[in-house]
Amino acid sequence: MIDQFPVIIVLSPMFGALLVGLFGARNHSVCFPVAIGALTISLIGAVVTAKRVFTTGPVDYFLGGWDAGKIVEGVEIPLGFGIQLRVDHLNALLLVVIAIAVLLVSIFAIRRQSEQDTEKTHYFYALFLMLSTGLFGMTITADAFNLFVLVEVSSLTSYGLIAMGSSPRGTHAAFNYVIMGTVGASFYLLGVGYLYMKTGTLNMIAIHDILHMNNEVGNAIFDSRSITVAFILILIGMWIKMAFFPLHGWLPNAYSYCPSSTSCVLAPLMTKVSVYVMIRMMVTVFGLDWVFQHFDWSNVVVWLAVIAILAGSAFALAQNQLKKMLCYLIVAEVGYMVGGAWVADSGRWGLTGSLYHILADALMTLCLFLTAGILTRRAGVKNLTDLDGMFKKMPLTMTGFIVGALGMIGVPPTCGFFSKFYLIRGGIDSGHWEFVVALLISSLVNAVLFFRIFEIAFFGKKPAEGHGHHHDEDDTAADAIVPTEPGLRSLAPLWITAALIVALGLMNGSVVEFIRQTPGLILESPVKAN
Amino acid sequence: MREFIENFVQPHFNYWAYVIIMMIGLWALIAKRNLIKKLIGMSIFQTAIILFYVSLGVKDGATIPIAPHHVAGDHADAHDSEHAESHDDHKAHPKPVADDYSNPLPHVLMLTAIVVGVATLGVALAVSQSLFKDFGTLEEDEILEQIKSGDYYD
Numbered sequence: 001m002i003d004q005f006p007v008i009i010v011l012s013p014m015f016g017a018l019l020v021g022l023f024g025a026r027n028h029s030v031c032f033p034v035a036i037g038a039l040t041i042s043l044i045g046a047v048v049t050a051k052r053v054f055t056t057g058p059v060d061y062f063l064g065g066w067d068a069g070k071i072v073e074g075v076e077i078p079l080g081f082g083i084q085l086r087v088d089h090l091n092a093l094l095l096v097v098i099a100i101a102v103l104l105v106s107i108f109a110i111r112r113q114s115e116q117d118t119e120k121t122h123y124f125y126a127l128f129l130m131l132s133t134g135l136f137g138m139t140i141t142a143d144a145f146n147l148f149v150l151v152e153v154s155s156l157t158s159y160g161l162i163a164m165g166s167s168p169r170g171t172h173a174a175f176n177y178v179i180m181g182t183v184g185a186s187f188y189l190l191g192v193g194y195l196y197m198k199t200g201t202l203n204m205i206a207i208h209d210i211l212h213m214n215n216e217v218g219n220a221i222f223d224s225r226s227i228t229v230a231f232i233l234i235l236i237g238m239w240i241k242m243a244f245f246p247l248h249g250w251l252p253n254a255y256s257y258c259p260s261s262t263s264c265v266l267a268p269l270m271t272k273v274s275v276y277v278m279i280r281m282m283v284t285v286f287g288l289d290w291v292f293q294h295f296d297w298s299n300v301v302v303w304l305a306v307i308a309i310l311a312g313s314a315f316a317l318a319q320n321q322l323k324k325m326l327c328y329l330i331v332a333e334v335g336y337m338v339g340g341a342w343v344a345d346s347g348r349w350g351l352t353g354s355l356y357h358i359l360a361d362a363l364m365t366l367c368l369f370l371t372a373g374i375l376t377r378r379a380g381v382k383n384l385t386d387l388d389g390m391f392k393k394m395p396l397t398m399t400g401f402i403v404g405a406l407g408m409i410g411v412p413p414t415c416g417f418f419s420k421f422y423l424i425r426g427g428i429d430s431g432h433w434e435f436v437v438a439l440l441i442s443s444l445v446n447a448v449l450f451f452r453i454f455e456i457a458f459f460g461k462k463p464a465e466g467h468g469h470h471h472d473e474d475d476t477a478a479d480a481i482v483p484t485e486p487g488l489r490s491l492a493p494l495w496i497t498a499a500l501i502v503a504l505g506l507m508n509g510s511v512v513e514f515i516r517q518t519p520g521l522i523l524e525s526p527v528k529a530n
Numbered sequence: 531m532r533e534f535i536e537n538f539v540q541p542h543f544n545y546w547a548y549v550i551i552m553m554i555g556l557w558a559l560i561a562k563r564n565l566i567k568k569l570i571g572m573s574i575f576q577t578a579i580i581l582f583y584v585s586l587g588v589k590d591g592a593t594i595p596i597a598p599h600h601v602a603g604d605h606a607d608a609h610d611s612e613h614a615e616s617h618d619d620h621k622a623h624p625k626p627v628a629d630d631y632s633n634p635l636p637h638v639l640m641l642t643a644i645v646v647g648v649a650t651l652g653v654a655l656a657v658s659q660s661l662f663k664d665f666g667t668l669e670e671d672e673i674l675e676q677i678k679s680g681d682y683y684d
Contacts, residue, residue, distance in 0.1 A: 145639055152646045157655055163657045168664035172673060175661060178654045179559060181571055188580050189643065196636070199587055 001047060006061040006085045009045040009095060010136045012103075013037045017129035024163060032126040035106045038129060043099035050092040052221035057521065058088035060142075080203035086142035089518040090283065093511065094139050094276055097359050100500065101268055101366050102132045104279065104493035108370060109261035120164060124261070125289045127164075131157040131265065138273050144192045144285065145202045147277065148185060150204025151241065154273075156182045158266050162258040170257035173250070180250040184240030191233030195225050195285075204285045208520075212287055227286075228295055234281055242274035244338055245308030248266050248331045252315075255330070256323035260373030263323065268365040271330060272358045279355065282341065288348075298344040299432075305339030306438040310334065313445040320383050323372050325366070325449065328409065332442055333361050339438070340423045343430040348522050350426020355515050357419035360407070364416055367404030367497040370449060373399060374490050388459040393483040396491055398457060401497035404449035407505075410443050415505035422512065544585035551579035563670045565658045569651060576647040585641045587633035595631040 016038025024031045033454030052059050062068065066082025088097065106128065134154025141147050158180065163174035196202055198221050200212040211222055221227065236247075243251040254264050282291045292298060312332025319325040360369075374397050375381035379390065391398045407416035420439060427436040485491070504511065516522060539546055555578060558571025600674045658668060 145642075149642060149646065152650070156649055159653050159657065163660060168661070169677060171657060171660050172677065173652070175565065175657045178657060179568060179572060182654075183556075183559065183575065186576055186579055190582065193579070193583050193636075197582050230662055434603065503684065 002052070002368045003061070003530060004138060005045040005049050006059060006087055007063065009042045009049065010133055010140060011135070012041040013091040013129040013132040017126045017133065020122050020129060021126040024125060028121045032110050032120050034108075035125045037102070039099065039103040039104070039106055039132060042048070042132065043096070043103055046092075046095040046136075048098040049087050050096050053087055053089060053092040055513065058086060060491040061085040064162055074530045079209070080201040080206040083146050083204070084203055085140045086144040086221075087140060087206070087512055088437075089104065089516075090280060091139045091276065093372070093514065094273070094362075095136065098135050098139060098269055098273070098495075099360050101362060102128075102265060104133070104370075105261060105265040106364070108373070108490055109262060110381065110489055110494045119454075124161070124164065127157045127160045130192050131161065135269050135273050136317075138277060143202055144195060144204055144207065146187050148192060151277075154270065155185060155241075158262075158270060161266070162254050163263040165257065168180060169253065169396045170259075173257050175418070177250045177254045177340035180247075184237045184247075184382065186237070187233050187240070188237030191230045191235075191237060194230035197484050198224055198226050198230070204280070207285050211290065211424050221459055222294065227290075231281075231286055231291075231295060234259075235278065238278045238281070239338075239339075240333050240472065242271045242278070242338075243331055244334055245304065245311050245331060248308075248334075251331060252327040254326055256321065260376055264369045264373055267327070267330060267369050268362045272336055272337075272353055272362045275334065275341075275354070276358055277340070279341050279351070282350075283518065285373065287347070288351075292344045293433050296344075298342045301338050301342040302432050302435050305335045305342065306434050308335030308440040309339065309442045313442045316449060317445055320385075321361075322381060322384055322387070322453075323369075323376070325384070326368050326372060329446070329449075330365060332355075333365070336419075336423060336439065337361070337443070338403070339432075339435050340426055343426045343432045343435060345426045345430035347429055348426075348516070349422055349429055351521065352512055352516055353419055353422025353424075353426050355506065356415075356422055356512055358513070359413035360419045360501070362496055363501050363504060364404050364414075367400060367494065367501060368408070370490075371401040371404065371493045371495060373493065378486050384453060384456060387453060387457045389459075390483065397494065398499045400491075402493035404499055405453070407501045409446045410452055412472075412505075413505050414501050415508065418505055418508035418512075447457050479512055544545065544588075545580070548582040548585070551581065558674045565661065565670060569654050569658065572654070573647065573651060576613045576643070576650075580640045580643055580647075583643070585638040587636040589632050592630055592632045595634040597626050597631075630664075 016034050020031050021035050024034075049059055060068075062082040064082050066077055068077055068079040068081070069308075070077050084277065106125075109124070109128070131154055134150050134152075134157060138147060138152035138154060141150060157180050157522035162177060163171050165171075178302045182282060195207055195352045199207050201207055211227065213221075227345070255267050258266070282288060284425055286295075310331050312328050312335055312438065313332075316325050316328035318331065337354045337357050339359065341348040355412050372381075374396070375387070375390070378397075379386070379394065381387055381390070407414035410417045420443065423437055424436050427433070427439065533564060552575055555571045555573070555575030559568055559575060562568050653668060661673065662668055666677055
């Protein structure tokens with residue numbers, strides 16, 4: 001049973017989606033227990049598998065019994081016959097974080113879904129579970145083509161989820177996302193085609209072995225221009241998927257005009273998993289020595305990341321709408337992760353920081369979007385000014401928001417501080433000072449953004465007049481909705497996320513130590529520092 | 531020019547073909563303002579990649595990857611032909627050689643990619659139908675104008 005857990009993580013939400021699709025239309029009360037049950041099984045599977053990785057090292061699983069090295073009728077099965085699933089130090093914790101996030105959002109979504117038109121409830125849960133399948137699959141698979149299929153599974157469901165909202169602008173954003181997302185996935189597919197052309201296999205580890213073979217043929221492939229083309233195509237495809245700055249156009253509208261339960265799951269997970277795929281390609285498929293020594297474009301990419309960070313922060317500063325502002329912060333955060341992955345310091349601290357930041361940013365974004373969802377629903381908040389005096393009206397919700405905001409700024413006990421610490425260490429070690437400066441500027445911008453919100457929410461729009469006493473009278477002009485605290489089913493996910501942000505920050509030492517055991521992350525013979 | 535064509539275009543004509551088709555699709559995606567025309571461009575773009583994969587499996591002088599009856603023994607299935615050299619129990623008949631058959635794997639992969647493409651097109655058409663209901667038009671410019679005019683702030 002324990003051996004089967006890697007595949008159960010992926011299959012459980014898929015069968016859940018089938019059940020919801022079959023029975024949910026007649027009886028909406030089926031949807032919620034099935035979704036929670038399926039995602040709980042995934043969470044258990046992810047935790048158990050992560051524990052196995054912690055004790056015994058990477059876990060490999062071959063679908064259909066096509067285990068590499070197994071002897072069937074006198075013939076040894078070579079690597080790359082069956083589809084391989086692989087859980088190692090790179091993705092074990094990400095799987096756990098994804099499982100926690102989707103479970104929390106599915107709990108958060110109940111009230112919301114039952115309040116809105118109930119005709120769509122089972123569609124929402126079916127798509128939501130398929131999206132979880134896609135995200136788990138993208139994270140766990142070790143087969144380059146399988147990864148393409150799962151990218152499309154998660155993308156197609158997210159197009160549907162975004163277009164499901166009542167806002168016509170959301171539908172328009174979904175259409176743009178369909179176009180951009182398909183182009184991104186097609187570029188990835190093209191890159192995999194070039195890889196297959198040169199290596200004759202689709203298994204990530206087998207591709208790596210063939211690229212790094214130490215004979216004449218292997219070296220010819222290692223130096224081949226087709227491999228460079230494949231890498232660039234895959235990189236561009238993934239950059240579109242993760243909304244890396246010049247290619248980010250689809251993200252802000254798509255995530256800010258969709259229903260809040262949708263934005264809560266897409267905003268934290270979709271971009272992060274795409275960043276993870278890029279790092280997986282760099283570490284496991286092409287190998288870091290190929291990426292940084294043979295094909296060294298790290299300077300260019302770090303500068304692109306610097307531009308992404310600064311542009312994302314500047315756009316965020318210009319926004320009046322809460323959700324739009326958070327969306328542009330995601331664009332800046334993607335810059336952090338790409339830059340960290342490419343600084344190429346010899347100790348790999350940048351890459352470590354970037355992997356740690358994937359986990360940290362998923363939780364922080366989840367926290368902020370959950371708050372934004374609650375505020376939109378319960379208090380009709382759309383613009384930043386609508387937050388006027390919100391600390392008095394909804395203190396329980398705003399407590400969660402403070403934790404998420406402090407994480408984004410990077411205040412010590414939260415994980416946001418430690419990820420920035422590792423990223424900056426990577427930047428200093430590699431001499432990429434521009435990256436360090438961009439990180440610090442971005443932290444300052446985040447501080448300005450969130451303290452502006454704190455100011456509005458604590459003291460009101462007109463601080464000279466108020467001092468926090470006269471707000472109850474000022475409210476009459478505001479929206480018809482009277483802000484009230486949401487139920488426990490909305491608050492519990494928020495607080496759990498807030499607690500996890502602090503917990504991940506406190507445990508940063510052991511988490512980073514775990515991540516750094518990834519095979520191939522740190523070279524056996526360290527290159528001399530620049 | 532003639533030298534360029536002989537040395538660079540002719541031996542790689544499949545790549546030239548797919549790149550040209552792909553660029554036609556990309557141009558339609560970017561330049562066309564009608565949503566349905568954009569979707570047609572998207573399909574052309576995806577089809578170009580399918581053509582690229584299909585051309586990967588081709589070998590000079592090879593035939594379709596179905597093993598003739600006398601070599602298709604107990605173990606040598608059609609998809610096994612590449613690795614059929616390892617089967618030693620067919621000494622009576624000539625062993626199938628991988629070079630004689632085109633590579634079926636890219637073709638199989640493209641079956642999946644075609645399904646994915648159809649699904650994407652289906653979702654995109656559904657979204658554009660919903661856009662037509664909301665805005666009453668499929669022209670991108672008119673939709674953007676309506677959004678800018680402020681009717682759809684939410």
